[in-house]
Amino acid sequence: MTSSNFDGVAIAGAVELPYSRQPGDGNTGDLLARAFGLLLERAGVSPKQVDGLGVASFTLGPDHAIDMAWRLGLSPRWCMDDCHGGASGINLLQHAIRAIQHGDANVIALVAGDRFEPADFRQLVEHYNLTTRTWLRPLQNGGPNSVFAMLTRRHARRYGLTRSDYGAVCVAQRAWATQNPQAVYRTPMTLGDYLDAPLIADPLGRFDCVPVVSGANAILLTRDDFAGATPTVRVRALQCLYNADHQEGDGLQTPLSRIADDLWQQAGFGPGDVDVVSVYDDYPVMTLVQLADLGFAPDGDLRALITRIGSRALALNTSGGQLSAGQAGAAGGMHGLVEAITQLRGEAGERQVANASRAVVSGYGMVEYRFGMCANAVVLERT
Structure with missing residues (x-):
C-alpha cells in the first residue's frame, strides 16, 4: 500500500x-x-x-x-x-x-x-462498559488511576525507570504548554514540583493523571x-488495530507495536523523518509505551528517549499534551490530531516547530478492564 x-x-x-x-x-x-x-x-x-x-x-x-x-x-x-x-x-x-x-x-x-x-465524570468512570460496571465498580477501585498505577510499576521494573523518569516527560510537556495560550495548565513545572505533588495511586502523583476538563x-x-490556498495537510499513512490481545497481555505494548511496520512502509519513511509527534498521553507511562511501539526507541533505551523529549530533540505533544492542556472527554482522541495539523499548517504561534512538514499521531483508549482495546496511528504531511 x-x-x-x-x-x-x-x-x-x-x-x-x-x-x-x-x-x-x-x-x-x-x-x-x-x-x-x-x-x-x-x-x-x-x-x-x-x-x-x-x-x-x-x-x-x-x-x-x-x-x-x-x-x-x-x-x-x-x-x-x-x-x-x-x-x-x-x-x-x-x-x-x-x-x-x-x-x-x-x-x-x-x-x-x-x-x-x-x-457526569463519575457516571462515565463507573459505567464505562459492561465489564467495568459489573466487575470494577463494586470494588470501588477509583477508575483508571489504579489500573495505570499497576501498569506503571510493571513498566518501571521492566525498564529500570524511576518516578523522576516519568516526571521528566510531564515536565517537558508542561514546558510546551507554557507556550500554548489554550492549555489549561500553563504554570511552569520543575521536576521537584512533580515529585512533591500528592500521590494519587502509588506511584502515580497528581501530575501523572490526566486532568478532566x-x-x-x-x-x-x-x-x-x-481546498483553499492556505497550507494543506494530507494523510500519508493510517493504520488501526483493535482488541489485539483480548486483555491477556501485560500492557507494556499496545496494538501499535503490531501495525508500526505497515504504517511506516505505507508512509514511505520512518520515525526519524517526522518533525512533530503526538501520542495519546492519559498517563506518562502510556506516552513512553506508544513511542516505543512506534519505533522511537529501537534499541529499547527509554532513558535516552526521555532525554530527547526533554531536550526537544523530539518535538513531542507540543500543545502540552492532555497532561497539561487537559482531557475534554472524547475530544482527547482528537486533541493530538488537531495539534499536529496546526503545526503542519504553521499556525502554532510561539510553540511552532520550525519547518514542520511531517507528523505522526497515535490514538489509544477504551479500557476494557485492564488495558486499552483500541489503537491507531496516522502519518500526516504538509503539501
Missing part, C-alpha cells in the same frame, strides 16, 4: 475550542456547535457546503450525530457516531477519507468533545478541489 490510498482528500482546517476546568453554561451539544462554527469560520466554508458530519462524545447522549446535524442545520449525506474514546479522532478520520473518496460526501466536519459536571475539537476534510 502507498500514500495514493489517501489521494483526493485534503485536511482543510482544525480547531480547538479553549478547554476549561469549569464546565460553564450550556451542554455538550453547545460546545460541539461552537467548535463547528469556529472551524467553518476559519476555513471560509459555508454550512451549506458541509454534507458530512462525524461526532465523538461521551456526554452528548441521549443525542447522537444526527441530532447534532439537526441542531447545526445540516442535511448530511454521510453521518457517523464514534465510540472509540482515545482512538476516536483517527477512527473518524479514516472513515471520512473513504467517504469522500467514494463520493458519499464532499466536505466533512468531524467534531469531538464533552462537558463534564462532577457527576470541558471542551471540543473539530477537523474539516474536503475533496481536493474544495
Whole structure:
C-alpha cells in the first residue's frame, strides 16, 4: 500500500475550542456547535457546503450525530457516531477519507468533545462498559488511576525507570504548554514540583493523571478541489488495530507495536523523518509505551528517549499534551490530531516547530478492564 490510498482528500482546517476546568453554561451539544462554527469560520466554508458530519462524545447522549446535524442545520449525506474514546479522532478520520473518496460526501466536519459536571465524570468512570460496571465498580477501585498505577510499576521494573523518569516527560510537556495560550495548565513545572505533588495511586502523583476538563475539537476534510490556498495537510499513512490481545497481555505494548511496520512502509519513511509527534498521553507511562511501539526507541533505551523529549530533540505533544492542556472527554482522541495539523499548517504561534512538514499521531483508549482495546496511528504531511 502507498500514500495514493489517501489521494483526493485534503485536511482543510482544525480547531480547538479553549478547554476549561469549569464546565460553564450550556451542554455538550453547545460546545460541539461552537467548535463547528469556529472551524467553518476559519476555513471560509459555508454550512451549506458541509454534507458530512462525524461526532465523538461521551456526554452528548441521549443525542447522537444526527441530532447534532439537526441542531447545526445540516442535511448530511454521510453521518457517523464514534465510540472509540482515545482512538476516536483517527477512527473518524479514516472513515471520512473513504467517504469522500467514494463520493458519499464532499466536505466533512468531524467534531469531538464533552462537558463534564462532577457527576457526569463519575457516571462515565463507573459505567464505562459492561465489564467495568459489573466487575470494577463494586470494588470501588477509583477508575483508571489504579489500573495505570499497576501498569506503571510493571513498566518501571521492566525498564529500570524511576518516578523522576516519568516526571521528566510531564515536565517537558508542561514546558510546551507554557507556550500554548489554550492549555489549561500553563504554570511552569520543575521536576521537584512533580515529585512533591500528592500521590494519587502509588506511584502515580497528581501530575501523572490526566486532568478532566470541558471542551471540543473539530477537523474539516474536503475533496481536493474544495481546498483553499492556505497550507494543506494530507494523510500519508493510517493504520488501526483493535482488541489485539483480548486483555491477556501485560500492557507494556499496545496494538501499535503490531501495525508500526505497515504504517511506516505505507508512509514511505520512518520515525526519524517526522518533525512533530503526538501520542495519546492519559498517563506518562502510556506516552513512553506508544513511542516505543512506534519505533522511537529501537534499541529499547527509554532513558535516552526521555532525554530527547526533554531536550526537544523530539518535538513531542507540543500543545502540552492532555497532561497539561487537559482531557475534554472524547475530544482527547482528537486533541493530538488537531495539534499536529496546526503545526503542519504553521499556525502554532510561539510553540511552532520550525519547518514542520511531517507528523505522526497515535490514538489509544477504551479500557476494557485492564488495558486499552483500541489503537491507531496516522502519518500526516504538509503539501
